[in-house]
Amino acid sequence: MSTNLAPPVAAAAPPPATITRLLPRLKAIAISGIACAAALMLGGLLFKVSGVDPLAAYATMLEGAFGSWFAFAQVLTRTVPLLIIAVGLIAVFRANIWNIGAEGQFLIGALAGGFVAIEFPVESGWLSIPCAMLAGFAAGGCWGAIVGWLRAKWEVHEVITSLLLNFIAALVFSYLIRGPLRDPMGFLPQSKDVPAFSQLPFIPGLGTNIGLLVALALVALFAYLLSATPYGMKIRMIGSSASVARAVGVDPSRMTIELMVISGGLAGLAGVIQVLGVQYALLEGLSPGFGFTAIMVALLGRLHPVGALAAAVVLSAITVGGNAMQITHGIPASAVATLSALLVLFLLVSDHLAKRARGVEQ
Amino acid sequence: MNIDFLIPLLSMAFVLSIPVGLAAVGECICQRTGLLNLGVEGMMLMGALTAFLGAFYFDSSWIGVLTGVAGGVSLGILMGVLCISIKAEQVVSGIVVVLLSLGLTSYLYGSLFHVGTTPPRIEGLALLHIPLLSNIPVIGPILFQQTSLVYASLALIVLLSWMLERTSLGLALQAVGEKPEAGDAAGLSVDGLRWFGILISSAMAGLGGAVLIIAQLHLFADHITAGRGWIAIALVIFGRWKPLWVFAGALLFGVVDAIQLKIQVVAGGIDSAIPFELFQALPYVITMAVLVLSAMRARRNAQPSALGIPFIKGQKH
Amino acid sequence: MRITQSTSCSLLILTAALSVSSAHAAEKTKVALVLPAEINDLSWNQRAYEAAKKLSDEGKIEFAYSEAVKPDATTLDPIIAGYAQQGYRLIVTHSFTYGKSVARMNGQFADVNFAWPGGIGKTAENLADYDQPxxxxxxxxxxxxxxxxxxxxxxxxxxxxxxxxxxxxxxxxxxxxxxxxxxxxxxxxxxxxxxxxxxxxxxxxxxxxxxxxxxxxxxxxxxxxxxxxxxxxxxxxxxxxxxxxxxxxxxxxxxxxxLDVLLDRMVADIGANSFRPGKAYSFGVPEGGxxxxxxxxxxxxxxxxxxxxxxxxxxxxxxxxxxxxxxxx
Missing domain, CATH: 3.40.50.2300 (Response regulator)
Known part of the structure; x- marks a missing residue:
């Protein structure tokens, strides 16, 4: 598993003829390096002001994210929901549909899947887990379909509908866990626990649940689907020009709804995995903003599933490592949050500068 | 519904809608130039903090307004560098600006006012009672008993709307949002006009944050804008990219929010049989409903054609 | 050049500070606070922080805290685990929304003591509940x-x-x-x-x-x-x-x-080996809480x-x- 995640830097020694082609690439890597260094220096300044040695803090951050299997498993666990949501977002974003409602679709999916898993009548994980996942996918997909349908039918802008539906989903979620789904044995606004048979098993020796396998399978599936099949071609087509798409017999309205179902469904699936594999109950604060972070994952990954994989690991490592920094050095949470934002900011800048250096302009 | 019920309600709606309305009108102008500024929430929040700091340290509300605007603009410059100078992806740039602002405002406030010190507070502006006008029944208490900052904000909104719809600068701004290549060919500076858009947007967002603090709350707390910037973005689309309609949308949102707060009390508050989440959801549901209804009747899409697409000279998209 | 000098300087200071504090720490209980919002909120979190600060100033405990910790397990579990692995003897998880995570983590770290504000009397061998009357x-x-x-x-x-x-x-x-x-x-x-x-x-x-x-x-x-x-x-x-x-x-x-009254009691109970099995602490008006x-x-x-x-x-x-x-x- 970990070999997949290693950054693709060192390749075999290149033949001399390609050196000229390699130079811009090296330049690009250098730019990225400089940008990250700049972000780390700025962040370091913050730490210095807080009275903490930046070098020690960064060492803790790295160790906190990659220093042990336990730490790395935490990074992976956080990667899973981000990645699954991002893969769906990549599909819609490529079609030029800006779904920023993944946060709400995640919650609705979690509700449906969680409900199925908690109330499942037969004590069999082989039945309950797939059913819960299907329910979550379907519910998230329906929540997304509202956005797609409104856009396809009346050109209602998806940014506003998906955004407003986030607020509504959060209220639906908080009502249900406070009311009908609340654990009758307790006062607190939380559901009953997911029964043991419905909890996602761990991958042996890895310290994270099988959600990771689902995420990786989805990355592979969508990488293939988006670049090597006619469907991927159609998505790109409605993304660039609806009229061209129509001319070759693609129905942009239908595709819009379909893609929103896929994107919302995957966000919902991520919600189910979070409930069944990590949280084991429905409760307030189920998502620390996965739906928004996943937008960055998709875009920093340049709308490619494999790119998103790298981006999701990096962003998760920043968060997990940042927590370690807070524990060990007493750095305020806000300084850690600022550092993560700076790192993403400079990643973004370096990405674009590097693109220019390579001369690969959109 | 009697008039005694209505007056405080509308007055409240008016107050609730000013900060978000300011940010939304600024965002509207920015989007008309083709630049989608998703960083509004961050800019409002930064404006709120810097307005608070300005007013606190200089002991002057008006200096607070200026520093609030400046705080918003500082993030506007960052957004401009990202989206205009280096042509980075606008959606992700906006989200980064929000994240940065969430972290930075909390960090700055936390470092300046340590735990254990007396929580700082500013005096803010007093309500002005405009002579004669404030005595008009119904309208008087709603419109003419506000702080001077609120009047200045309204004037600014009208001015910006006029600028966008009626002046050659406004036409130029619209042109680069619709057809940047053509505008460029006609000698307009696409980048320059978009810079203008983002600076206006960030200044207005900063001002919105400043109004929230100086005219209403008089104190700062982490994430005090509580999502108003996101609503502002929704309102731009809701108002179909026309500044006055965008502001009208902000008023509508404010009215629905004020109504739900009122009805909730009548319905029994915390012991009501109706879940309070239903009331809370009203502003969002009604905004969506109005949006869908207006979209069903509209014949064309009002969105600027080049919205969200970075302009790179000499290159078609 | 100057940067490296100052860093090595501060490294030295840091190590010095660490060795001093660890020398003192022998009899002090190490307490960790996990807080749902910032410590300057004038309220829930600030009171917890100030309580720990007070006991620390009195020389009874040594403490660390994490603020603004979201309640989802992907955020929370690593933080709790981090404190547990670093030898903290009492971890106060200061939000009822943390309950599910705490109930998992206290099983994984049986030698660490936990406290959470469920207020529902849900306790375990090494997990105390404290209410908010x-x-x-x-x-x-x-x-x-x-x-x-x-x-x-x-x-x-x-x-x-x-x-x-x-x-x-x-x-x-x-x-x-x-x-x-x-x-x-x-x-x-x-x-x-x-x-x-x-x-x-x-x-x-x-x-x-x-x-x-x-x-x-x-x-x-x-x-x-x-x-x-x-x-x-x-x-x-x-x-x-x-x-x-x-x-x-x-x-x-x-x-x-x-919260200082409550925390003081918990620390005293740990010192006297009477923290376990976990109690439901209730510190209301009569108890001075x-x-x-x-x-x-x-x-x-x-x-x-x-x-x-x-x-x-x-x-x-x-x-x-x-x-x-x-x-x-």
Missing amino acids: FYQGYYLAGVLAGGMTESGVIGAVTGFDIPVCHASMAAFEAGARSVKPDVKVLSTVTGNFVDVAKAKQAALALADQGADYFMSCGQGVTLGTIEAAKERNLGATSYVGDMSSLAPKNVFASVVWN ISVIVHPDFHRRPSAETTAAFDKALVDIKSGTLKVAFVPK
């Missing part, structure tokens, strides 16, 4: 409100309808009724603990319906009601901590959570009867003759 304090604050309200209408604003808020509101009402039986309570739920502006508007809406005295639940919510009280020159109640300096003329009572501060600068003087009623209720609650009803739902 704010309602006892709110009964007292309600007595004052009943005496101070002129309109006879009290406005209550809460962020969410959670048990601690619901019980506080109910007790406040009961307290007010005890001195003014016909008092009316109007309430609003804003759906948000951080939106100060919305809470202020909600409070003003209640004022428009006749309320002249507020109680509130939630930190941002309370800041909003205090601002509303100041704008209309009404009365307000501070939540969990003392926020009266924001509006000395308009905050009459502060219900304050003295909750107190009510009455602020003298309020814009009106309380009547003698009001003061007497408050003093009597305080004595009765402390002595146990008066049991305030706990109505979480």
Whole structure:
């Protein structure tokens, strides 16, 4: 598993003829390096002001994210929901549909899947887990379909509908866990626990649940689907020009709804995995903003599933490592949050500068 | 519904809608130039903090307004560098600006006012009672008993709307949002006009944050804008990219929010049989409903054609 | 060059500081706080931080904290585990939303002691529960409100309808009724603990319906009601901590959570090996965990009867003759 995640830097020694082609690439890597260094220096300044040695803090951050299997498993666990949501977002974003409602679709999916898993009548994980996942996918997909349908039918802008539906989903979620789904044995606004048979098993020796396998399978599936099949071609087509798409017999309205179902469904699936594999109950604060972070994952990954994989690991490592920094050095949470934002900011800048250096302009 | 019920309600709606309305009108102008500024929430929040700091340290509300605007603009410059100078992806740039602002405002406030010190507070502006006008029944208490900052904000909104719809600068701004290549060919500076858009947007967002603090709350707390910037973005689309309609949308949102707060009390508050989440959801549901209804009747899409697409000279998209 | 010098310098200082503190730490209990929001919130989190700071200044504990920790397991579990692995003997997870994670982590780290504020008596061998009997304090604050309200209408604003808020509101009402039986309570739920502006508007809406005295639940919510009280020159109640300096003329009572008493007991129990099996700690008004501060600068003087009623209720609650009803739902 970990070999997949290693950054693709060192390749075999290149033949001399390609050196000229390699130079811009090296330049690009250098730019990225400089940008990250700049972000780390700025962040370091913050730490210095807080009275903490930046070098020690960064060492803790790295160790906190990659220093042990336990730490790395935490990074992976956080990667899973981000990645699954991002893969769906990549599909819609490529079609030029800006779904920023993944946060709400995640919650609705979690509700449906969680409900199925908690109330499942037969004590069999082989039945309950797939059913819960299907329910979550379907519910998230329906929540997304509202956005797609409104856009396809009346050109209602998806940014506003998906955004407003986030607020509504959060209220639906908080009502249900406070009311009908609340654990009758307790006062607190939380559901009953997911029964043991419905909890996602761990991958042996890895310290994270099988959600990771689902995420990786989805990355592979969508990488293939988006670049090597006619469907991927159609998505790109409605993304660039609806009229061209129509001319070759693609129905942009239908595709819009379909893609929103896929994107919302995957966000919902991520919600189910979070409930069944990590949280084991429905409760307030189920998502620390996965739906928004996943937008960055998709875009920093340049709308490619494999790119998103790298981006999701990096962003998760920043968060997990940042927590370690807070524990060990007493750095305020806000300084850690600022550092993560700076790192993403400079990643973004370096990405674009590097693109220019390579001369690969959109 | 009697008039005694209505007056405080509308007055409240008016107050609730000013900060978000300011940010939304600024965002509207920015989007008309083709630049989608998703960083509004961050800019409002930064404006709120810097307005608070300005007013606190200089002991002057008006200096607070200026520093609030400046705080918003500082993030506007960052957004401009990202989206205009280096042509980075606008959606992700906006989200980064929000994240940065969430972290930075909390960090700055936390470092300046340590735990254990007396929580700082500013005096803010007093309500002005405009002579004669404030005595008009119904309208008087709603419109003419506000702080001077609120009047200045309204004037600014009208001015910006006029600028966008009626002046050659406004036409130029619209042109680069619709057809940047053509505008460029006609000698307009696409980048320059978009810079203008983002600076206006960030200044207005900063001002919105400043109004929230100086005219209403008089104190700062982490994430005090509580999502108003996101609503502002929704309102731009809701108002179909026309500044006055965008502001009208902000008023509508404010009215629905004020109504739900009122009805909730009548319905029994915390012991009501109706879940309070239903009331809370009203502003969002009604905004969506109005949006869908207006979209069903509209014949064309009002969105600027080049919205969200970075302009790179000499290159078609 | 200068950078490297200063870094190595500070590294030296750091190591020196570490060795000094570890030498002292031999008898001190290492306590970790995991907090749901920032330590400067004037309320829930600040009180916990200040309690730990106090015990640390007294030389009883050594402590670290994580603030603004989201309750999802991907964020929370690694933080709890981090403290457990670093040898902290007591981890106080200061939010009821952390319950599920804590219930998992206390099994994984059997040698570490945990405490969480569920208030439902859910304990384990190494897990204590501590409640937040704010309602006892709110009964007292309600007595004052009943005496101070002129309109006879009290406005209550809460962020969410959670048990601690619901019980506080109910007790406040009961307290007010005890001195003014016909008092009316109007309430609003804003759906948000951080939106100060919305809470202020909600409070003003209640004022428009006749309320002249507020109680509130939630930190941002309370800041909003205090601002509303100041704008209309009404009365307000501070939540969990003392926020009266924001509006000395308009905050009459502060219900304050003295977590230092609670924390001191837990640390003492750990020292005496009596922390286990985990107890349900309840530190209300009689135990000194909750107190009510009455602020003298309020814009009106309380009547003698009001003061007497408050003093009597305080004595009765402390002595146990008066049991305030706990109505979480």
